[in-house]
């Protein structure tokens with residue numbers, strides 16, 4: 378019985394490999410028919426985090442550097458691997474703005490070949506037709522459009538406050554001000570919010586071109602000068618829920634920080650014409666005297682009490698602050714591509730590095746040839762943190778790394794310049 382099982386397993390494996398190799402060859406032949414693929418680079422989409430981010434970063438860098446890429450084993454780290462609607466919509470947007478050839482751009486595809494030709498500003502519309510995050514589309518399109526030769530106007534439809542993605546408020550409260558440090562800006566016009574499961578949110582983004590990104594130094598934490606945030610309900614939910622989330626956040630902050638530090642958390646019931654669907658959530662952030670901005674967000678779920686939602690978002694923020702990190706656990710990976718492209722030496726101080734960050738470094742090094750250096754600078758968290766280590770335990774787990782170390786991530790950027 379055991380012998381037959383071994384034979385059967387071998388047969389299945391060898392067949393699977395044959396099928397994989399045959400379809401891969403077919404894809405390459407199709408692509409080679411029209412494109413020059415002599416310098417194609419293959420990206421292993423299953424590397425570390427193995428999610429959509431590796432695909433976004435590699436296609437964005439492919440556009441900027443005019444390198445054709447093959448991404449294989451797409452989202453192999455996820456239970457439902459391959460391209461999902463939001464990933465496909467994001468890649469199609471990049472294909473349009475770069476006049477790229479996209480081979481195998483289909484839902485479920487586990488391998489694509491992407492051959493960009495240019496970077497073209499202009500008007501673009503992308504609709505995930507799901508609650509797929511509009512911010513994740515911004516994450517790839519904006520760095521490319523910064524280097525187009527004219528302005529761009531994006532109309533993006535999908536989820537504005539989606540799980541496991543930056544919320545639109547994170548983009549305006551954290552990413553946008555930090556982007557200014559890299560010498561770029563973009564306008565966000567939030568037309569309508571959209572949530573899981575319906576989506577239907579809409580943002581309009583204006584991107585004006587720049588010549589070069591400036592390197593950043595985000596390594597001095599300074600002192601916390603204010604806490605801020607936004608607690609919301611939309612649809613049929615009572616505003617009381619938003620008050621409860623905000624109160625839970627304030628209570629937790631006051632437990633650990635002086636009451637002299639101002640806390641301003643807006644409590645909002647979204648107007649009906651500004652939101653599709655029913656949802657609730659909170660973002661809580663902190664700004665320091667040296668201009669570091671960190672934040673964390675959480676969305677409400679059926680059966681989860683409002684104060685647990687407020688507490689979760691705040692615990693995550695306090696955990697990042699306890700390292701005196703200058704960027705939060707989510708911003709880390711989002712800055713890697715910008716650091717690699719900028720002119721000069723960029724440095725950021727982080728808490729435990731996320732797998733997203735390590736994956737972003739892997740892709741940036743592979744495509745730009747820029748070398749990143751990661752240095753462990755301390756293994757001690759701040760004193761108040763150590764006295765609150767139990768509260769922060771849960772948070773450590775969600776940061777996907779339980780190390781107590783603080784890290785400096787740095788690189789000499791390639792000084793990417795807009796093509797004339």
Ligand SMILES: Nc1ncnc2c1ncn2[C@@H]1O[C@H](COP(=O)(O)OP(=O)(O)OP(=O)(O)O)[C@@H](O)[C@H]1O
Nearest residue numbers: 428429430452455541542543544547674707710733
């Ligand atoms: N709460 C959050 N606030 C800000 N950014 C976030 C938050 N949660 C996740 N992110 C960012 O969103 C991106 C998510 O990438 P990831 O590859 O996990 O998701 P994805 O593209 O939806 O793909 P997949 O479906 O494969 O998970 C990362 O850049 C991560 O830092």
